[in-house]
Amino acid sequence: xxxSCLHYLTALVVAGALAASAPARAQQTLDVLHxxxxxxxxxxxxxxxxxxxxxxxxxxxxxxxxxxGIGAMKVLKSRLLSGRAPDSAxxxxxxxxxWAELGLLLELDTVSSQNNWNRxxxxxxxxxxxxxxxxxxxxxxxxxxxxxxYQRRIFNELGLTPPRTWAEFERAAERIKRAGITPLAQxxxxxxxxxxxxxxxxxxxxxxxxRQLFERGNDKVWFDPRVTRAxxxxxxxxxxxxxxxxxxxxxxxxxxxxxxxxAMWVMGDWAKGELQTMGQTVDEQFGCVAVPGTADYxxxxxxxxxxxxxxxxxxxxxxxxAQLAASPAIQARYNQxxxxxxxxxxxxxxxxxxxxxxxxxxxxxxxLVQAPSLTHRMASEEGLKDAITAQLxxxxxxxxxxxxxxxxxxxxxxxxxxxxxxxx
Ligand code: BGC
Numbered sequence: 001x002x003x004s005c006l007h008y009l010t011a012l013v014v015a016g017a018l019a020a021s022a023p024a025r026a027q028q029t030l031d032v033l034h035x036x037x038x039x040x041x042x043x044x045x046x047x048x049x050x051x052x053x054x055x056x057x058x059x060x061x062x063x064x065x066x067x068x069g070i071g072a073m074k075v076l077k078s079r080l081l082s083g084r085a086p087d088s089a090x091x092x093x094x095x096x097x098x099w100a101e102l103g104l105l106l107e108l109d110t111v112s113s114q115n116n117w118n119r120x121x122x123x124x125x126x127x128x129x130x131x132x133x134x135x136x137x138x139x140x141x142x143x144x145x146x147x148x149x150y151q152r153r154i155f156n157e158l159g160l161t162p163p164r165t166w167a168e169f170e171r172a173a174e175r176i177k178r179a180g181i182t183p184l185a186q187x188x189x190x191x192x193x194x195x196x197x198x199x200x201x202x203x204x205x206x207x208x209x210x211r212q213l214f215e216r217g218n219d220k221v222w223f224d225p226r227v228t229r230a231x232x233x234x235x236x237x238x239x240x241x242x243x244x245x246x247x248x249x250x251x252x253x254x255x256x257x258x259x260x261x262x263a264m265w266v267m268g269d270w271a272k273g274e275l276q277t278m279g280q281t282v283d284e285q286f287g288c289v290a291v292p293g294t295a296d297y298x299x300x301x302x303x304x305x306x307x308x309x310x311x312x313x314x315x316x317x318x319x320x321x322a323q324l325a326a327s328p329a330i331q332a333r334y335n336q337x338x339x340x341x342x343x344x345x346x347x348x349x350x351x352x353x354x355x356x357x358x359x360x361x362x363x364x365x366x367x368l369v370q371a372p373s374l375t376h377r378m379a380s381e382e383g384l385k386d387a388i389t390a391q392l393x394x395x396x397x398x399x400x401x402x403x404x405x406x407x408x409x410x411x412x413x414x415x416x417x418x419x420x421x422x423x424x
Contacts, residue, residue: 040273141340217418273339
């Protein structure tokens with residue numbers, strides 16, 4: 001007995017010594033900066049982190065709270081300027097090309113060609129992630145901003161059908177208000193106001209006109225009567241909103257809809273992801289339709305990650321994240337959690353819920369029906385977006401500001417800050 005005990009101890013010591021002398025396999029890490037901090041966003045990020053973990057790469061999270069990434073973009077820029085760039089970051093829209101032009105981004109051409117990204121992605125997505133023929137970002141999901149969510153229980157109880165036109169919307173809102181329920185959810189956070197405004201602008205016009213306004217930085221178009229009408233609708237909709245409209249975080253607004261404190265809500269379909277984490281299911285507890293007048297259009301925001309090319313020390317891990325994130329299997333699972341839809345043309349719409357299917361199919365119709373979100377950085381550079389958002393917010397909260405003044409102010413901002421593409 002004594003002997004076997006001694007053998008056992010010796011074996012342990014030897015094993016320990018061997019383990020100590022074996023070169024330790026340091027786990028590789030990847031520092032990722034993003035703004036996904038709500039429950040569903042967290043779950044979606046965790047799915048990516050778990051996939052990396054299976055490859056022995058540790059996702060080191062650098063999440064910065066704040067809807068629409070207002071804080072995250074500031075942190076990202078200051079980390080970059082102070083030489084502490086993350087390995088990977090959520091960077092959206094034309095900024096991708098601007099940053100690539102400055103030589104800040106790792107080229108992902110090998111991952112792209114090995115995985116046939118050119119054929120796999122929608123054409124709009126494919127051009128979004130390239131600069132001068134090089135692939136410089138990995139797309140993860142397409143969000144639809146022109147989505148009207150509604151609480152089914154309230155609609156069923158009041159015998160209402162989801163509104164397809166503004167006249168139907170007004171009738172439903174009237175009825176809901178009479179029943180003592182707030183018809184339309186809204187927060188006065190500036191980005192949430194401009195998210196609503198851009199859908200109203202699309203509803204009053206077309207993707208082509210919308211692009212002239214937000215993408216071209218064309219000051220003259222801001223005086224168009226369609227802009228006046230969208231602004232007036234923005235203000236009129238306040239009669240259906242909570243009084244006063246508070247600066248509520250979007251996750252909390254989702255909770256109001258889940259609880260049935262409000263009946264409808266215009267928000268990007270990340271709201272669907274969040275409602276799902278609250279035990280709500282599409283077509284059971286809630287439904288979604290396009291914002292009235294926009295059913296044929298897709299007001300989109302594409303979530304993308306870039307890899308910062310500092311010293312190439314993390315290139316292997318960076319490429320792995322890119323490859324995994326765009327793979328068919330991760331795309332299907334990630335987008336289901338996040339509320340967005342796949343960036344891939346080979347995704348199967350029959351596996352999607354009704355909100356996602358409508359979004360994916362509409363996006364699939366191509367550029368003529370697509371409008372890039374201003375608020376979510378798809379249309380113009382950050383400065384112009386922020387300036388327009390501030391004016392819209394001012395107009396929304398202060399009823400004394402006439403629409404014409406807002407139009408004039410935005411036109412002069414567009415003249416001063418815009419025109420990135422106006423010479424095209
Ligand atoms: C992003 C989404 C995010 C939402 C709310 C949008 O700009 O594209 O991924 O869920 O902001 O933070």
